[in-house]
Amino acid sequence: MAPSPYAHDIEPRLLRAFTAVADELHFTRAAARLFVAQQALSRDIRRLERELGADLFVRTTRQVTLTADGARLLPYARGVLAACDALSDAFRAETRPLLVDLNTTGLANGRVLERARELAPEQELMARYESGLTGAAAQILAGGLDVSFGRFGGLGPATRAGLASQFVRYEPMAVLLPEGHPLAGLAAVPLAALAGESVYAGAGNDRTAEWTDLAARLFAGRGITVAPRAPMAVGFEEFRRIMAKLGTPALVVVDFPPVPGSVLRPLVDPVPLSPVSLVWRKGLRHPGLDALRTAAAEIGAREGWLERPADSWLPADEAGVPAV
Structure with a gap:
């Protein structure tokens, strides 16, 4: 394929399309992540290849893989x-609101956000309560979300990059x-008391x-199974309704908000841990x-997190x- 004489003028949009497909290795998922039609995404990739x-x-028909190029x-x-994002941030007339996904109300993540608001009262930090980190990471990379919390190690290497x-x-x-x-x-x-139980952990x-991956790793070899797929619940009220309907134990964290008709009990012997990180797009300024990072470090040091x-x-x- 002969290069175009205009290859030095590559549009960032084409590179964003390329990195989305490279991360997902799937055109449909990459298009959803960028909120564009798959045909438009394929067109951008072909144009980039020509340039x-x-x-x-x-x-x-079965897979998409990167070539050596x-x-x-x-x-x-x-x-x-990353340079384009930094440039946009540096010359923004007014600092835009920062969109932060907290996943669920009542978690420790919310305390970090509240402290960050105290540290930077002139900034607008907008909370959202919707995604797990897998969903949030895709939106962060696509530019539709800024920050989230969750298990960073549960993301694929290409996404973490x-x-x-x-x-x-x-x-x-x-x-x-x-x-x-x-x-x-x-x-x-x-x-050990959960042996023989089927426990809901967001499968599907x-x-x-x-x-779900964290649950599968925890349950392996202990006779506990991950409960099959249930209707996807977005938001706490829908989660509460689905759990009441299923009557199935659910894997949560100790700060999970109260659910009527259910009791929350800590797990022990051993105490399983969910590693929570603050996650954002590389290059974001x-x-x-900055206030979120300071707040997390401050509260973490004070309370032994x-x-x-x-x-x-x-x-x-x-x-x-x-590192241990």
Whole structure:
């Protein structure tokens, strides 16, 4: 493929399309992440290939893979996009609101946000309560969201490559039980007591894949199964309704808000941990992000969030957590 004489004038939009496909290795998912039609995305990729004079992807009916030229382009594309984002932020007439996904009301993430608002009262930090980190990460990379919280190590390496993170907390995990469940009378539930149970952990919800993966790793070898897919609940009220309808135990964290008709019990022997990080797009510069990072470090130091409890469990080689 002969290169175009205008290859030096590559539009950032084309590079954004390329990195989305490179991350997802799937045109449909990449198009959804960028909020564009798949045909438009394919058109941009073909145009970029013409301008560079190189095939960037090998496409078959079964899979999409990077060519050698595509792999060579990827770090340059990320660098250009990071520079474009930094330039936009540096010359913005007024600092725009920072959109922060807290996932669910009542979690420790909300305390970080409130402290950040105190530290930077002139900034507008807008909260949202919707996605798991998998869904949020896709929107962060697409530019539709700025910051989220969650298990950074549960994201794929290609997705993590476009993101930055700051470890915030070892969050102890718990089980949400229907009031009439045989284990509901315990003050804390040993993991071994859940043997034979099917526990809901968001299976089938592509926004929370990192949480389902964490549950599968925790349950492996303990006789506990991840409950099958349930209707996707967006927002706390819908989650509460679905849980009441299913009557199934659910894997949550100890700060999860109360659910009528259910009891929350911490898990022990060992204490399973959900590693929570603050996550944002590489290159993002915003005073609100600075305030969030300061708030997380301040509260974490004061309340021991960065101290791993004794007799605890965490996936082996978990990315994004402090080295032991």
